[in-house]
Amino acid sequence: MLAISELTAGYHGVPVLHGVSLAVRTGEFVTVLGANGAGKSTLMQVLMGLLPSMSGRVEHRGEDLLRVPAHERVSRGIAYVPEGRRVFPALTVEENLRAVNLKHSATSYAEGLDTVFTLFPRLKERDIQLAGTLSGGEQQMLALGRALMSRPSLLLADEISLGLAPIIVDQLFEVFRDLNDSGVSILLAEQNALSALEYADTAYVLETGSVTREARASDLLTDASIVESYLQEL
Ligand SMILES: Nc1ncnc2c1ncn2[C@@H]1O[C@H](COP(=O)(O)OP(=O)(O)OP(=O)(O)O)[C@@H](O)[C@H]1O
Ligand SMILES: [Mg+2]
Incomplete structure (x- = not known):
């Protein structure tokens, strides 16, 4: 689905990612663990075309993704x-969802809303509530809902x-599991290693812009060095 090889990117000519290689297979749930400043968001921004790469390759379904304009990546299912x-605080829940640009997507607003409201009945109950008055967890559901309006095959989060409170985090991860079970491939950057490792298939550890580990997520849950660095709350 996604093959990143030797990717270098950064800001003002200074690299932050140093030759990152990482793969998401079709139907796989992959997590990238990393401390503050490791480069997780930088990686996401390159994948969405919001930040140019300096070198390296990203293939999406065999196609050179870095040559695809940002707005067209949605039509590729990302x-x-x-x-x-x-979210837009002064717009209602439904207005936030309708504000997503589906011009480059095969999905209609009706189909998108149906998908989101089925996954998140709580958002359906609050469809005319202003997003700024939602709880933190509900806002995160809405942010996720906005991404799901285009019914993607690859979700970057x-x-x-x-x-967020642990119970809300669990609810969100359950939604990720349902999406993954329905065939959506997932690449999730997280600092909350415990939940991410419980739910993901594969994990990569990103340290100051370099991948230092790649393993089955379940194996890292019991790995002493990972527990010490990322699972201190255990
Ligand atoms: N717009 C920017 N201009 C310059 N440097 C930036 C910019 N954005 C991020 N950086 C730097 O790039 C490095 C990686 O940042 P990034 O946001 O990718 O990390 P992260 O892993 O997402 O961290 P966090 O867990 O805090 O979100 C940091 O040193 C950061 O200061
Ligand atoms: Mg970040």
């Missing part, structure tokens, strides 16, 4: 949940769990 739950 969607993105940015870090920090960016950046730190969905930050600042």
Whole structure:
């Protein structure tokens, strides 16, 4: 589905990612673990075409993704949940969902809304509520819902769990599992290693812009060095 090889990217000519290689197979749930500043969001931005790469390759379904304009990546079935739950606070839940640009997508607004409201009945109940008055967890559901409006086959998500109560984090991860079970491939950047490793198939550890580990997620849950670095809350 996605093959990243030797990717280098950064800001103002200074690399932040140093030759990152990583793969997401069709139907796979992959997580990228990394501390603050490791380069997780930088990676996501390159994949969405919001930041140019310096070198390296990204293949999506065998096609050179870095040559595909950002707005066309949605029509290739890729969607993105940015870090920090960016919703429009002064718009209602439904208006937030309708504000997604589906021009480059094969999906209609009716189909998108149906998908999102089926996954998140809580959003359906709050369809006319202003997004700014939603709880943090509901805002994250809405941010995820916005990404799902185009019914993607590859979902990129950046730190969905930050600042949320454990029970809400579990609910969100259950949605990721349902999506994954329905065939959506997932690449999730997370600091919450515990949930990410419980739900993902494969994990990569990103340290100051380099991949230092690749393993089955379940194996890292019991790995002493991972527990020490990322699972201290255990
Ligand atoms: N717009 C920018 N201009 C310059 N440097 C940046 C910019 N955005 C990020 N950086 C730097 O790139 C490095 C990686 O940042 P990035 O946001 O990718 O990390 P991250 O793994 O997502 O961290 P966090 O867990 O805090 O979200 C950091 O050193 C950061 O300061
Ligand atoms: Mg980040």
